Amino acid sequence: MPQGVRLPKDQLLARYRMSERLAARVGALLAKGIEISGALLEIAGPASPAEALLLHPDLLARSGQLQTSDLTEIAKATPGGDTIPPLVVHTGDGRKVVALEEEILAETAWRAPGPAGTGSLREVAPDALLRPGAGGGGGDLLKPAEAQELFTPEAVARIKLTLLTGVDPAAKIEAVRQLAFAPLDLEEKGRLCLKALAEEHPGIRREAALLLRTLGIAREVSEAIAGLSEGEPGARKLAMAHVAALQSRVTPAEQFILLAVLLAVIREEKDPALAASALEALHAFAPRVVADGELLDRVLRLLYPLLTGESPLAASAAGAIDALGRAHPETVGAALRDELRSAADVPFRRRLLAIQARLDRGRAPGDPCRRALAAALARELGTGTDSDPLCRQLSVEMIALGEDAVGALLETFPAAHPEQRPFLVKLLDDAATSAPVPAAARAAVGEFFLKTWRASGRIVRLALLSTRLPVAPDLPPNLRQEFARCFLADLHDAGFPHVADATLTAIRQMGPDVLPVLRAAATESPHAVERESAVQLYAEILRDAPPPGGASPDLLAEPIAFLRELEHGDRCSAGAVVRATGILLSSPFASPDQIASVAADYRRRLVRSPAAEDMVCALGWIASGPRAPAALRTDQLVLFVELLLRASPDAPVVQQRTDEGIRLEFSSDASRQTDFIRELILAVRRILCADGDSPILPPGLRERAARRLLDQWRLVADYNVIWAPGNVTTLADALGAIALAPGLPVSLRADILAGLLASARSIPIIRTIGLVCGWEGEPDPGPDAAAFGSRCREVAVRFADMLQHVDYSDPEDQDVLLEAIGRIAGAALPGPTPAEAESVRRRLVTCLFDGLAHGHRRAREALERLATSPRLPEDLRIAIRERLDSPLPEGA
Incomplete structure (x- = not known):
């Protein structure tokens, strides 16, 4: 079989005097598994027909299923292609080589036995030289007797000593070269060669790789090893990928040699990017490693230091251990558990715990190993905070343990420092609501949260306000009502608007179960802010989920009568009750008579009320309701727009x-x-x-x-x-x-987007623009769709640039930008044409990959949505899934 050329780029350029463009194409074809013979490269000089053929776009496009017929077709389409000698695609040994047809004929002739004295290569070169297992690098050119005379026992011992203890790279390279001719058996030469392959200096490793060929190792293996040792970074990365692909089709001995060299690269390589590529290549050797307990221990001892401190290779090392664990979970899991018992370095321990969690997450709930893991995670998280990216990574694994996580966290919480408790509250809530957990366990967490609320200060209470457990469908109603009672009774002491907003949101989400609590608080609470908030929440919940009784005209009669009576009483602010009444009358169950009566009253009072804003609020709600008459909606819209345009302080x-x-x-x-x-x-x-x-x-x-x-x-x-x-x-x-509202002309949507973009400086406006760009479109948006897509493209470019700007480097600003970018990437119209829309999506996904690498949760959430979006090309969805399936980046 003709040999393809596998050389680093600099050597390609020097040997064949080819163009940079052709060197890039040769490298791209190698990445696709296509090699080019040296004879073909020799005739592919600059501006030659052969160069034009190799650079033809169809050659790369068809590389996956390339056949000789494809080459013939491409040659016909190439200017001057009829002057190119016939080409073939030769397949063998798991490789494809594009070569001259005459090279195949020549090899056939050289292999055929000829008459004695014909001067064939076989006659010139004896069998010992051609046989792969030949011992000496010079074959019979150096006779055994001559080798014995030159290499005295003292000289052989000196070679061994230099290889084993020497520090001078030049001396070791010379010793490797001498080893090829030394009168030693193949086994001893092999052991010394492996020692040289593990050297730090790439020149020594490359020389040892060349020696391997004389010891019976396939040429492809020795070339791959040589490529690992020296050359430009791009070529070495390609060699590492080739080694990973090669390991499945070589002998066990060759596989072991490849692994030994790969481990040497991991241990000695100074370039983090190359070391990361070597760690990725190690994944392919996982079955071989876990099959040998001693080898597994050696590999883990090499990888453990990469998980400590601020190691730039931590994520890559974790991925390699993950691969080992997938190959044999029990063996690797036991090794990790042993190591965790004595792990003192905090980052190392947390990274190792995350790997252990990924190995054990498939165990059934209640499994002893799973429970032990939950307890270890709870102890570790009990000393951390969500500001630590490693703790955030562990929290993802903890939440996935469901009921086992709940039990472990409940045991850990009392002993945790008060500063850690808000973080544990969030973890406990996520574990109880994000995974299949029995209703009894959820109720136990609910009772624990209520007990914690009564015994805790402001910081822990704020964390409890953000929990999802109080709105869990299977939580007993009495617990939900007690949550509402506790939250509302603390509203007067909220201190900050965001705390009050969080309180109202938490109670609002609890639904009709808490209506009795709110109605009682509207008249009985000693604090005005709690009474007014209770009235507002009462109306909002009742509007969206009216009490049982069917859609009768009198369904809301009693609640409205209650509010109207409260409006004229002295227990609650009239303005708050007016607003609540307007909210309630926007319900689909409000009767026309109720709407007409209350609206007429409020319109009369609008011009003479000291609280006109309350009347405007109520009338706005009533006019927007589905039961509002057309005349009322029209009159109120015209009036409010005119008042707004004239309004000024x-x-x-x-x-x-x-x-x-x-x-x-x-x-x-x-x-x-x-x-x-x-x-x-x-x-x-x-x-x-x-x-x-x-x-x-x-x-x-x-x-x-x-x-x-x-x-x-x-x-x-x-x-x-x-x-x-x-x-x-x-x-x-x-x-x-x-x-974003339905039924609006697309041109008006585009104009609104352009108007907002002109002032896109503050984070709230950036968030709004992101929402607008996420418009889902309509079945037939019409010719104005291109204008909207053009505006979205402008937004995408602006936001991608803002991500890199120092003014938006704050993590919260980055999250808002990444969330907006995720919406645009998955939107219906991120560009004026399908091609430009795809280009926008690809650029924005790259931004999200960068955000994921820096630990931004919004980036991960956006990518998880995009991974299943039919609007993205399949190759982009695959790339997203691969990125999400890799070890969680520290900080994510």
Whole structure:
């Protein structure tokens, strides 16, 4: 079989004087398993027909199933192809070689026995020289007697001593060369050669690889070993991949030699990227390693140090141990458990625990090994926080253990330091709600959380507010009600708006079970903020999930009567009750008579009420409800848009220059007007969004109102109209919601996106833009779809650049950008054409890969969604799944 050329790039260029472009093509073909013969490369000089053939795009495209007929067809399509000698694709020994047809004929002639005295190669070279197992590198050129005379016992001993103890690389290289001729048996030469293959200096390893060929090792193996030792990084990475592919088709002895060299590269290589490639190649040898207990121990001892401290190879080493574990989970698992008993280095112990967890995650719940793992993870996590990327990695493995994790965490929690307890609360909640856990275990966690709430301070309580357990469907109603009672009773002491918002969100998600608690709190709580919040939550929950009784006209009569009575009482703020009544009347179960009566009352009171913003809020809710009459919705939309465009703080706004820039100070009257503007924006938003689901506005009114809002945004964003920053964000959010509402012209969506993008500086607006780009499209978006896709492409480019900007290096900013990028990558229209949309998706997925490598959870969440998205090409989905299936990057 003709031999293909497998040389590093620099040697290719020097030997064959080829172009850089052709060298790149030869390397690409090697990666596809196609070799090119030296004779063909010799005639493929610059601008030659042979070069044009090798660079033809069809050659690379057909490389997977390349046949001789393909070469003939490509030659015909190549200028000057008729001058190229006939070519063949020769297959053998698991390789494909593109060669000249005459090379095959020549080999046939050389192999055929000729008459004596014909001068054939066989006659010139005796069998001993051609036989693969020939002992001396010079064959019979150096007779045994001559070798015995030259290599005295003292000289042979000196060669051995140099190889075993020498420090001079040049001396060791010379010793390897002499070893080829030394009068030693093959076994002893093999052992010394293996010692040389494990040397740090690549020149020594390369010389030993050349010696291997004289010891009966296949040429392909020796060339692969030589490629591991020297050459440019790209060529060495290719050699490592070749070694991984080669190991399955060589003899056990050759396989062991390849493994020995690979381990030497892992141990001695200074370039982390090359060492990582060697660790990846080690995966293919896992069955061979685990079959030998002594060898497994040696390999693990080599890999363990790479898991310590800030090792750049930690993830690659973990992946290699994962591969060993997949080959034989029991053996490797036992070895890891033994090592963990004495592991003192914290990063090493945590990384090893993560590997152990991946090995044991398939065990059945209650299995002793699984329980022991859960206990070890709980102890480790009890000393960490979610700011530690290794702890975050362990937490993913802990959550997957379900009921075993719950039991271990409940035992660990009391002994944990107070600073670690919020982290453990989150872990316990995730374990109880993210995996199949019996209802009794969930209820036990619920009782534990309630007990912890009563005994804990603000930090732990805030963590408990964010738990998902209180909304678990199978949690007993009495526990859910007790959660609502505890959360609500602490609202007056919330301290910060985000804590109050978290409290309201937590109770809102608990659903109808907590309505009795809220109704009682609306009249009995000693704190006004708790009474007003209870009224609002009561209306919101009742609107979305009315009590049993069927859709009768009087379904909401009693709750509305309760609220109207409360409005005129002294236990609760009238404004809060007005808002709650409006929310309740936006229910699909509200009757027309109830809507007409309350709306008429609120419209009369709007012009003379000191709390006009409350009336606007209530009327906005009523007009946006599915039972609202067309006339009411139309009148309120027109009124609110006109009021909004005319609204401005009617009291002076004082500008003060400070070290941090211009500061605006609003008077109390201006603050009230600011609240009024905010409620007008929200009311218009609700009506415009609701009309997409149940359109009853006159034709064109919805689009005109949306464009007037967009015009107002441009004035506000350019500071031609001065609004409070909160209202600027509220208007941006409103435009984003309108752009996502059904039934809106695509051209208007594109215009809204362009208007927001012009002011994409703050994180809230960036988040809104990401949501708009994630628009799912319509069955027939029409010709304006390209305009929307062009805007999305602009956003994608801008956000990808912002990820690298120092102004957005904060982890929270990065998360917002990555979440937006993930939405755009999976959106219906990320580009104006299918080809450009695919290009955008590929660039954004690369950004998400980078985010994943830096431990951003939002990147992983986005990639998990994209991995199953039919909008992404199959090769991109495969790449995403491979990235997600690899060991979790530290920080993820």
